Amino acid sequence: MFGKLSSTNNVSILLFFEGWWEWDDDCYYVGTLSKRCLTLLSFAINNCTSPPKFSVNIQEVVYEMAASAPAFKQAFSTQRICLLIGFLICSTVAGPAIGADLRCPDYVIQHAPLIWLHSDDPYMPSDLLTHIQHTSPALDGKTIPDIPTLDLDNLESLNKFGDEVALTSKDDPLSYPEWIHGATPDADGRISNATPCVVVLVEKGERDLDAFYFYFYSFNEGMNISQVLEPFNRMVKGEKAQSGMHFGIYYSQHVDGASFKWDDSALTKTDGRPIVYSARGSHANYPSRGNQIHNSVLVDYCDEGRRWDPILSAYFYHFDKKSFTVTRLDPPAKSSPTPPSSSNLTSFFYYSGRWGDIAYPASDPRQEIVPKFGLKRIESGPTGPRHKHLVRKGLKPDQRRKMGWMEWGVGIYMSLYPCCLRGWRRWVFMGLIIAVLSGAVIGAVVAVKKYRNRKYTRLQAEDIPLDDWALEDEALLSSSDEEDVDKPSKFAKRH
Structure with a gap:
């Protein structure tokens, strides 16, 4: 089993690589993986994370095994290759690289x-x-x-x-x-x-x-x-x-x-x-x-x-x-x-x-x-x-x-002090505040009046010109005076 333990500044990744090898009794090396394949596989494992604590050269390990043994037989089936890929994917773990000795990374x-x-x-x-x-x-x-x-x-x-x-x-x-x-x-x-x-x-x-x-x-x-x-x-x-x-x-x-x-x-x-x-x-x-x-x-x-x-x-x-x-x-x-x-x-x-x-x-x-x-x-x-x-x-x-609330108010005060509350600026700022408040009050009063006027509705009746009202008033007054003239007064009857 070949392992690689490496860590970045905030990530630790643990990778395992496992292969199955069989030795042949007849001193015969069966099958081979190309050097390019072994090199790429070794490079992939050794560079998944950075910086590595130690590296694994699969190519050297394989050829050393083959050279030091009387016979070597490689038994890499399709199923085992798939299983190998699964190991590479699933054995990535997060967190601190804490080994069996529970040592801080x-x-x-x-x-x-x-x-x-x-x-x-x-x-x-x-x-x-x-x-x-x-x-x-x-x-x-x-x-x-x-x-x-x-x-x-x-x-x-x-x-x-x-x-x-x-x-x-x-x-x-x-x-x-x-x-x-x-x-x-x-x-x-x-x-x-x-x-x-x-x-x-x-x-x-x-x-x-x-x-x-x-x-x-x-x-x-x-x-x-x-x-x-x-x-x-x-x-x-x-x-x-x-x-x-x-x-x-x-x-x-x-x-x-x-x-x-x-x-x-x-x-x-x-x-x-x-x-x-x-x-x-x-x-x-x-x-x-x-x-x-x-x-x-x-x-x-x-x-x-x-x-x-x-x-x-x-x-x-x-x-x-x-x-x-x-x-x-x-x-x-x-x-x-x-x-x-x-x-x-x-x-x-x-x-x-x-x-x-x-x-x-x-x-x-x-x-x-x-x-x-x-x-x-x-x-x-x-x-x-x-x-x-x-x-x-x-x-x-x-x-x-x-x-x-107290800390919030103090923070507001500290923010306004340099531009608005220091020295003579406070009077200008207070005058501005009073003007703004006065304008707000006047605007509110005007808005309320307009809102109330909208509540009144116009009666559905025929418009009468003002001249007609004046003529009618004169007619009423004149008719009343004539009646008073026609009627004798009580004083006249007594005499």
Whole structure:
């Protein structure tokens, strides 16, 4: 059996070629396939996908078999040729090239993002297990009692208490204990003695594979509500990816995100690996450095501080969307160390609660809230990978976030400010609005009057000229006067 395993950037194809050969006892080579036929068949198999991991030269294999054996008989019947074609067609499979050893495909590493952490960010990527060890599960603000020691292999046991369980810090987060600062990468971008990255592979179709790279930080400063974008300096967003484009990249940012084509000019790559800039404190992901805008008016800051290569210290998994299960994969060569075989490290994936404290109430002195806008300084901890829309049609999640009225209004204000609301422009704009509203009101009144006049109908009668009405009135008046003259008055009769 000759096999070829090859992979493209987002496709893995496995081809099998199988032939049947018989050896003759009389040292006689029966039948032959032309060299041209063998060459074409070999070329077809070896070039169905690119780049190949290894190639198969059928011609050389056949002649080596014939030369090294006492006799060789080729038994290629019509039925077997048809069966061979069927094998070639049906043995093309989608998804990651995961062999029997369950090893992560190399191309997942070759195209994995590289991270630039902010130079002034005090909160580095954190080890998942260390985070669990410094937290206690709580429900409705109360610690859940009689819980065994938690780790990555039994964290899902908390699901029996519901989805509102929160891994609450044993220390006051705002006292900034040492463990929440995470681990700093070295000069090579490697984080030692910590695993802050999780890679999940999802087969989404016949030719598409999604690779999710999750980065874990024990502490996020959250939204920088003390710094709001000056409206005149509003930044222009990058071009969105076309609908249905699967081969690209999606950057998760706070409550939303941005997607790009793989060849988009907004992206920067190093040796085929996209560059991601992690915002200071908030750890939102952006394709470029500098000031970044989110939630219409808030600002994130990105620069090239510390370089981090997440896949050098990561866990790798394959997610089956039908059974909703994950399987641990061995890391590719020269990547993360292989976890011990005694631990499957999958239980944490199924945990349905939150990986941090619940948002503090307004009465808590540690909480800050922006008046009118309702933005909180400290939000609830995030949920895990199972809640991150692993099954999606395109690059973006299928269920998009609904923008609130307040955020929508702020967005409109920010759009109008440079041209219509800045300085003296506001008075001109207000005058224009008043004129438009006045015109609309007047037009509505006129339209209503016309509509009402249409309801009156003309009586079906003969038209009478106005002159005839005047003559008739004079005749009536004159006849009345004559009658008064003819009748003697009471005063005259008395005298």
